[in-house]
Amino acid sequence: MILKFKSLIPFLLASILALSTQSCFDGDDYDMDKLSEQVDWTPNMIVPAGYGTYTLWYLLNQHEADPADQTIMLDAEGFLHIKYLEEDIFTYNVADVLDFPAQSALNLSYSLPSFGVGIDYGLLPTFSPQTDQIQITTGGSTAITLYELDLNANLRFLISNPLNKFVDLSVSIPNGTVGGAAINEVFNLDPNLPNQEKILNLADLNLLFNTPYTTNNDIDIVFNITVIDDGGLVTSSGDLGINLEVQNIDFQLAQGDFGNQSILLDAGNIDMDVDFWDDIEGDYQFANPQISLQMENSVGVPFQINADIIGYASDGTSAALNPDALQPNYPNAVSATNPLAIDAITEIITYDKNNSDIVDLMALPPSDRLEYMGDITLNPVGAIAPTPTTPNLISNNSAIGVDIEIDIPLDFTANKLMLRDTIEDLDISDADKIMNAAVVIVTENGYPLDVMIDKIYFTDAAYNIIDEITDNEVIDAATVFTTGAKIGEVDPSSIKEVEHQIKLTQTQIENLNKTENLIINASVSTSNGGVPVKLKGDYELKFTLSVQAQIDLNN
CATH class of the missing domain: 2.60.120 (Jelly Rolls)
Incomplete structure (x- = not known):
């Protein structure tokens, strides 16, 4: 859920309004040295509006009260993954075969x-x-x-x-x-x-x-x-x-x-429940997504899986996994301890960028659902033909069960991946007191992501646009290693303190009185010459926000 960064954007922008809705804060906890004095007019009010240090792990999981609801996971090395597991997506048993x-x-x-x-x-x-x-x-x-x-x-x-x-x-x-x-x-x-x-x-x-x-x-x-x-x-x-x-x-x-049978598998669908997929559009690719079929098989018949997964975006567009047909292993002998039983074998079949179109499927993104369907062919072409010395085997409790695990390491490239969010029901009644205003943002960004503000729209209650702010880069990315064992990981030496200002024009200040909603269009990009960035849970973003203004003290 890399794009939960969108939750920071309204937080940053809402600071502009802190002049009329100022709340208390503990000055002892606030680094006053990071409040800017670089605006080209002299402010008569500097309001510390926010500060904090956020790890990626916190940002991506702080909204989930129940750990069982988390789809973001940490691996043993601290890298972030989107993971989803569904059990028994494909099953067939003895009655389907014999x-x-x-x-x-x-x-x-x-x-x-x-x-x-x-x-x-x-x-x-x-x-x-x-x-x-x-x-x-x-x-x-x-x-x-x-x-x-x-x-x-x-x-x-x-x-x-x-x-x-x-x-x-x-x-x-x-x-x-x-x-x-x-x-x-x-x-x-x-x-x-x-x-x-x-x-x-x-x-x-x-x-x-x-x-x-x-x-x-x-x-x-x-x-x-x-x-x-x-x-x-x-x-x-x-x-x-x-x-x-x-x-x-x-x-x-x-x-x-048992012949060249074709067994139709029950179709179904998966909702991975990845929140941010509903709020983005643009060009991004995960470097190494995988779909694994975890199989337990006690049917002693060679078989081939002819299945597909089709993803649907919220706008109705779709993309298919298009996996290569695979012939998994199967048990070929009865149990030595029980001559009327076949010992099950387990196997994991993995679809990745080398044997499927999973990169395009996950870049769709499949925000609506993933549908799976297909069939299993027994004794397919190319398999060992059954003979009296190498027979097909099946017992009365033979079965095949297949679980599916989707694993998407947050290892990706993005180019102007668009995010949208809305701040609603604003009540700004004192904008006529503001002569000049700016938000000053001081950051130490340990995330390998550039965040850009494309447009901030001021709208009335019916979402008619009153005014807009066009801005440049807000948060500069940390760079990553582009070669070597740590390729894609953040280079700690590249993390620097950077200051940025968002200034309001006089017209924009005047239009605040009529504004009831803010619509924010922003984008996220990676750079590094196309090297995919790898997100780790302990990457940190440190920031300090202040709102600086000239107030008409006589009004």
Whole structure:
């Protein structure tokens, strides 16, 4: 908030009016030797109107009662920064990458020979195992190929037994294990009864999908039957019917190829709450602003961030960050301590002047808001392609969270950066007593900023201009080192005591009676051959103000 210096300007200018609204002061605290005697008329009144020493840190933060509201920060070396942090601007989780909708039921049949009017049990043929396929369907518009899946699920069977005998139906999944043990469940079926419901509970299930891997995500399931001998002939009315449905999929860990998905990120906006951006216009540039994305990622899929930030000024103009597309790091292995978890990794992605248009964005300035939007591309071009040995990985608690931190070191150049402020509701009734008046300002400026008064407008209550003051330099900048390790920092040897006068003409004095508002247009510039100045919190401005006047003592 370098431009909080605008708060000094009305303070300086309001001193002109101290002749008619003089307040008490402690003369012991005031350096009377710094009151000027250089005006070209002889004053009969010298009023000490102000004095003080102000550090940059005080000027920029004294208005914030709560430290949590401060956007100006000091770094370890005492340099000033504008900083802003917003959490969870971008998030996506497992459901955005992989989900399992309700699975379609599958109608199968176990082929039985025709037994005609009946056959003796001892003449039954040997029943061979029959292998069928279950398909695991994934959601979304992108085809996903699964290599391996850890999950909890149920297999629901509706089985119709056409035999007049009890039947044991054996169900096995060759490429599946439950808790490390092979899956082999036997269901006992009643004679001549359709739609017998049987549930196979599969907790802690590991599945290996059929090769060659396809987006069908096939798994073999093997059926075999044993007819129970209870005496008498065996009859049948057809094949044994099996209606199969995979239910209640609760996956723990998936490995596969999740495709070239594009995930839209939630858009939002940021108000950095930098007060002075509403009150300035002109040419300035920060030397090294940065936007950092602080990421925590437990989604084991290579991805690319395709996002942008657009800043809007109060007048509606805009500028974009235009960052380079980046492919951050991602976890590529399951946890050694928990084979069903993926350890999150953290990373900071930084956009700066080398990979974005952040300098133009912050020079806009974004006084209204910053809007962010974009998407994430999974398995982008150029990333390591998923294979069974380098699969995409995702667990049921995988997620990506992204916080954004904006860091603008107050390291900048400025050329006639215009400031505007207004002093309202003035009541000046004794200006007719003033014959001559001047404000004398004595400064030791440790700030690397030149402050210029462009215009001071006297206006009536409706802000119609009555008169104006045009002035020259008021506060001379301290110079900075232009080479070496301290480049941009103030050279202490350049800080000198400087005196300046603002004189009022007779017309301006006469117009004070009609003045109800003062509008001040000022500007701030840096010099130093274009070397950016670096602002430190302990830079000081020392000043003494006095108002000198000739008063008509007979009036």
